[in-house]
Amino acid sequence: MTSIGIIGGTALLELDAEWRADLESATPFGAASAPLTRSGRWPGVLFLNRHGAGARLLPHQVNYLANLWLLREQGVEAVLAVYAVGGVAPELRVGDLVVPDQLIDYTWGRAHTFADGAPGHVAVSHVDFAEPFDEKLRRVLACAATRARVAIHAGGVYGCTQGPRLETAAEIDRLARDGCTVVGMTAMPEAALARELGLPFAGLSLVVNPAAGRGPPGPTVAGWEQAVAAGRGAITRLLTHAAAVLREEHGDQAQ
Numbered sequence: 611m612t613s614i615g616i617i618g619g620t621a622l623l624e625l626d627a628e629w630r631a632d633l634e635s636a637t638p639f640g641a642a643s644a645p646l647t648r649s650g651r652w653p654g655v656l657f658l659n660r661h662g663a664g665a666r667l668l669p670h671q672v673n674y675l676a677n678l679w680l681l682r683e684q685g686v687e688a689v690l691a692v693y694a695v696g697g698v699a700p701e702l703r704v705g706d707l708v709v710p711d712q713l714i715d716y717t718w719g720r721a722h723t724f725a726d727g728a729p730g731h732v733a734v735s736h737v738d739f740a741e742p743f744d745e746k747l748r749r750v751l752a753c754a755a756t757r758a759r760v761a762i763h764a765g766g767v768y769g770c771t772q773g774p775r776l777e778t779a780a781e782i783d784r785l786a787r788d789g790c791t792v793v794g795m796t797a798m799p800e801a802a803l804a805r806e807l808g809l810p811f812a813g814l815s816l817v818v819n820p821a822a823g824r825g826p827p828g829p830t831v832a833g834w835e836q837a838v839a840a841g842r843g844a845i846t847r848l849l850t851h852a853a854a855v856l857r858e859e860h861g862d863q864a865q
């Protein structure tokens with residue numbers, strides 16, 4: 611059975627209410643954000659809530675090393691990560707889904723590599739990261755979107771900022787000049803660590819607000835919650851199909 615890891619965050623705190631949290635969260639890098647959970651309704655899928663129980667971990671506090679290590683240790687062969695983002699590109703609207711194909715890292719000070727003395731770890735310097743999101747997995751997401759009849763923007767540049775504050779309008783202007791189309795706070799070092807571990811990785815981003823200076827001032831928590839609640843059905847449908855496509859590609863029995 612193919613094993614797929616789904617990392618959820620603000621845009622997806624859980625996949626369904628029937629998850630059993632019966633797996634350890636301890637790793638040589640400390641505790642992951644939460645124990646991995648699984649559900650009979652999602653064969654072959656392990657789910658991890660990046661922000662932990664009660665969404666207590668801010669983006670810069672997440673133990674990304676432990677999270678990715680745990681997923682790999684549990685036999686996950688591909689990781690799909692879900693993100694809440696601000697829309698930078700003018701064509702994006704709240705509620706849009708973007709599968710980015712590139713990213714720019716503006717974070718600082720986060721533990722960002724397994725090369726810093728992992729016990730018995732392989733040398734992971736100079737890992738190729740020219741294409742940060744796995745092309746095949748992105749195609750799987752696009753195919754799943756078609757099957758699920760969910761519209762996505764295939765491609766885009768995810769600018770990952772440090773947070774936890776939101777950006778200034780000038781910072782967003784700079785991101786736009788750099789070519790960013792969405793802005794979020796959690797894709798890095800998540801994507802790079804997956805690459806270091808050799809885990810195919812792709813992201814699905816839900817636009818929950820226009821980025822700073824790109825819409826009415828002040829994204830509100832209520833606005834985010836509304837966008838997340840409205841987007842949940844489409845995200846869940848899309849991920850259900852993505853998991854099925856991956857199982858088919860691996861020749862697993864249809865469930």
Ligand code: HPA
Nearest residue numbers: 694695696793794795821
């Ligand atoms: N900026 C950074 N991260 C975000 C945003 C934003 O506007 N919206 C959701 N996550």
